[in-house]
Amino acid sequence: EVQLVQSEAEVKKPGESLKISCKGSGYTFATYWIGWVRQVPGKGLEWMGIINPGDSDIRYSPSFQGQVTISADKSITTAYLQWNSLRASDTAIYYCAATKWVRGVFDHWGQGILVTVSS
Amino acid sequence: FMLTQPHSVSESPGKTVTISCTGSSGSIASNYVQWYQQRPGSAPTAVIYEDNQRPSGVPDRFSGSIDISSNSASLTITGLKTEDEADYYCQSYDTGIGVFGGGTKVTVL
Numbered sequence: 001e002v003q004l005v006q007s008e009a010e011v012k013k014p015g016e017s018l019k020i021s022c023k024g025s026g027y028t029f030a031t032y033w034i035g036w037v038r039q040v041p042g043k044g045l046e047w048m049g050i051i052n053p054g055d056s057d058i059r060y061s062p063s064f065q066g067q068v069t070i071s072a073d074k075s076i077t078t079a080y081l082q083w084n085s086l087r088a089s090d091t092a093i094y095y096c097a098a099t100k101w102v103r104g105v106f107d108h109w110g111q112g113i114l115v116t117v118s119s
Numbered sequence: 120f121m122l123t124q125p126h127s128v129s130e131s132p133g134k135t136v137t138i139s140c141t142g143s144s145g146s147i148a149s150n151y152v153q154w155y156q157q158r159p160g161s162a163p164t165a166v167i168y169e170d171n172q173r174p175s176g177v178p179d180r181f182s183g184s185i186d187i188s189s190n191s192a193s194l195t196i197t198g199l200k201t202e203d204e205a206d207y208y209c210q211s212y213d214t215g216i217g218v219f220g221g222g223t224k225v226t227v228l
Contacts, residue, residue, distance in 0.1 A: 035217065037163075045155070045163065045208050047217035061216050095162055103212045105153045105168035112162055 001026045004034075004096050004110035011116045012086050019082035022096030022110050029077040030054030032098040035106060036070060036081045039093045048094075050102060051079060059102065086117045120144055120213035122220035129226035134199050138223045140209030141191040148185055150212040152192040157222075158205045166207075167194060201227050 007021045022034060035050040049060040053072040060070070072079040079096055094113050097106035121143040130136045140152065152170050155163035165174050167183035170192065180197045192211075196203055204227045209220040 037219075044206075044222040045157075045210075045219040047210070047219055050217070059215055061218075097163075102215060103150060103217075105151075105165050105174075106155075106163075106210075107165065107174070109162040109164065 002032070002098060002108045004098060004108055006094075006096060006110040006113045009114045009116070011118070013119055014086055014088055014117055016086050016117075017082070017084050018086055018115065019080050020094060020113050020115065022079045022081075024077045024079070024098065029074050032100055032108075033102055033104075034072065034079040035097050035099060036068075036079075037095045037097060037106075038064075039095065039112075041092070048081070050099075052102070053077075053079060057102075086115075088117050088119075090115060091117045120218055122209050122211060122218055124207075124209060124220040124223045126221070127224040127226065129228055130199055131228045132199055132201060135195060135197045136199060136225060137196075138194045138207055138209075138225070139191050140193065140220050141189065142211070145213065146187065147190045147192055147211070148187050152183065152185065153210045154181075154183055154192075154194045155208045155210060156203075156205045157208065163208065196225070199227055203227060 003025045036048040038046040048064045049070045051058045051070045053074045069082045096110040098108040123141045154167040156166045157163040166181045171183040206222045208222045
């Protein structure tokens with residue numbers, strides 16, 4: 001069974017850095033692309049970017065390019081989303097999700113991580 | 120590239136609702152459209168993929184279609200049940216980058 005388990009909720013101050021994780025299990029990690037989706041509380045879903053853990057091919061939405069960094073370590077079947085300098089507007093739930101091809105449906109989702117950025 | 124959905128729809132149990140998802144440019148048929156259901160406090164789950172395919176476990180009350188003439192996709196839920204009350208998002212791709220619609224809240228009266 002494919003499972004994506006995300007790290008715990010985070011509370012950070014503006015300007016701080018953060019790296020959240022998404023660990024895949026139950027499948028060959030390199031065979032699914034891992035995408036990241038943002039959801040500001042009470043708002044809709046936003047497609048941030050996607051990575052192929054097999055060859056580290058990464059695509060970013062123009063809205064998030066340069067704002068976040070997506071990476072993966074296939075040796076520990078984990079994908080990451082990181083910020084160098086958080087802003088209050090980064091407060092949201094972040095989901096990771098897996099798809100078999102770069103333009104495919106997200107078949108499997110993590111439970112989501114609430115990131116709160118507040119002074 | 121944007122996908123536009125109605126903000127909300129409501130209907131009584133047993134009835135049918137249809138949610139539209141209109142593409143802003145290009146052809147909606149150029150890339151597959153997916154539909155996700157999100158209940159409060161939960162992660163989204165796919166109810167339709169590749170325009171009109173249902174994932175295993177999704178009841179056949181859910182169906183998807185594409186209308187090239189209006190450059191839109193639609194999700195139809197027949198025999199509406201209270202458990203169908205949720206937010207629904209369409210999603211597609213443009214030049215390899217994903218896009219979600221703004222979401223539609225379905226209320227079962």
